[in-house]
Amino acid sequence: MRKYDYILVGSGLYAGVFAWYAGRSGKTCLVVEKREHLGGNVYCEDIKGIKVHKYGAHIFHTSNKKVWDFVNSLAEFNRYTNSPVANYKGEMYNLPFNMNTFSKLWGISTPAEARAVIDSQRAEVTGEPRNLEEQAISLVGRELYEKLIKGYTEKQWGRDCKELPAFIIKRIPVRYLYDNNYFNDPYQGIPVDGYNVMIEKLFGGCEVELGVDYLEHKAHYDSMGGTVVYTGTIDAYFGYRFGKLEYRSLRFESDIYEEENHQGVAVVNYTDRETPYTRTIEHKHFAFGNQPVTVVTREYPVTWQEGMEPYYPVNDEKNQALYQKYAGLARKEANVIFGGRLGEYKYYDMDKVIEAAMEMAQEALGR
Incomplete structure (x- = not known):
């Protein structure tokens, strides 16, 4: 029955980087993705000629030159510098x-x-x-x-x-400089044509099945591959044996405005308690767009429930203790690699998830 060297569950950056290295080692991969598109949370959709970050702002930044060179081999990056502002009851402050x-x-x-x-x-x-x-x-x-x-x-x-x-909150960045660049990393930008270009190259050569839940057909897919690279929620993989891990989720609402520039910056954080959303994102500013219209998305944090997309692990002692139980099971699972934000119950910046996938691919593939 075995047809593939690797079954990749999920199609975010971790699985994509692993797939890229596997392909260059002559290995075959099948991607099984729940959503109707590749790319996980970095997926962009085109609205009125604007690359809209469908699952929230994704601004690439890193101090790792190897990672920076790798992503630039996949896509041309622009010079976007993250300089968000905070709105506190109408008062505007730099971040x-x-x-x-x-x-x-x-x-x-x-x-x-x-x-x-x-x-x-x-x-x-x-x-x-x-x-x-x-x-x-x-x-x-x-x-x-x-x-x-x-x-x-x-x-x-x-x-x-x-x-x-x-x-x-272990530390809060404070700068005694007139410097609005949010990140300290020397390398920063966003793909000129959006992240989808990068994702297509990462998964080039893979066979892909979209709109499929791997866990509902686990035995079938396991029989088709030598090793599973699992980037879904680790507690779901084990049937919630010890109970469910907690996550925070997000809800997005977008509007199209018949104007060139709505808020003057890509990201505005709303820091008062009364405004129900945490931030607004005007996507065209990520690409220095000059379209006659603009798309603005409001981001609402919500408590995660079954069926929602889990975004942020709840980083408290109770959940970390529960995760360690699942991590113990994961270590005993033969021929399964658990990776990424959900597979490791860990908040990852994009560069860190790429770095982790590079290391795992090199270990697994011997390169």
């Missing part, structure tokens, strides 16, 4: 927290003045922070926390910051 932010907040102009304000506010928390609120205040002070962290974080996680563990 990440930098001298532009501090000048607007406090009417100051020098790094020394900004440090003095932040240090005085940080002193409010003494001893070990007991929750996310105390951790954030201990890092950046009360005012930045109240205006630019609290509301956004509570919407993102669906809980009060006092109920969230401190370790969720």
Whole structure:
């Protein structure tokens, strides 16, 4: 029955990079994808000539030159630099927290003045922070926390910051520079023609079955391949034997505006608690578009339920303990590689998932 060397479950970046290396080693792959398209969450759809990031903003950034060279071998990248702004009840602030932010907040102009304000506010928390609120205040002070962290974080996680563990925020980027570039990584950009071009090259040469749930036909697909590369949810693979892991999901609402420029920037974070969405994305700015219309998407965090797309693992002690039980089962599973955001129950930036897939492919393929 075996027809393929690898059965790739899911078609995001992890599976795609593995497929690319497998193809160059002369291996055959079958891709089994639940959705009706390849690419996972980096998939783009064309609306009015605008490449719309269907599952939220995906801005590529990395410090790893090998990863940067790899993605550039697949697609031409533009020079897009992520410089989002925060909207707090109509007040606009630059992100990440930098001298532009501090000048607007406090009417100051020098790094020394900004440090003095932040240090005085940080002193409010003494001893070990007991929750996310105390951790954030201990890092950046009360005012930045109240205006630019609290509301956004509570919407993102669906809980009060006092109920969230401190370790969720280990550090908060603060720059005493007039620099609005969100990422510190030296390499940054977005594929000129969208991510679909990259995805098509990664899976070139693979056979593909779309709109199919691997777990519903597991025995059939397992019999067709030597090794399974599984990038779905790890708890579902094991039939939720120990219970379900928790995720946060997202809901998107998009509008087309008959105007060239709606919000003046690709990403606006809404940091007050009252606005129900966390951010708005004007997709044309990712590609410096000049179309006469524009598409803007609102992003609403929601509690994940069966049937929804799981986006973010709930990074608390209870879920991490549950994941470790499943990871123990995964280690014993013969001829199955668990990878990616869902297979490893881990939040991955795109460059890190590519790096992990490269390492796994080199280990599995001996190259």
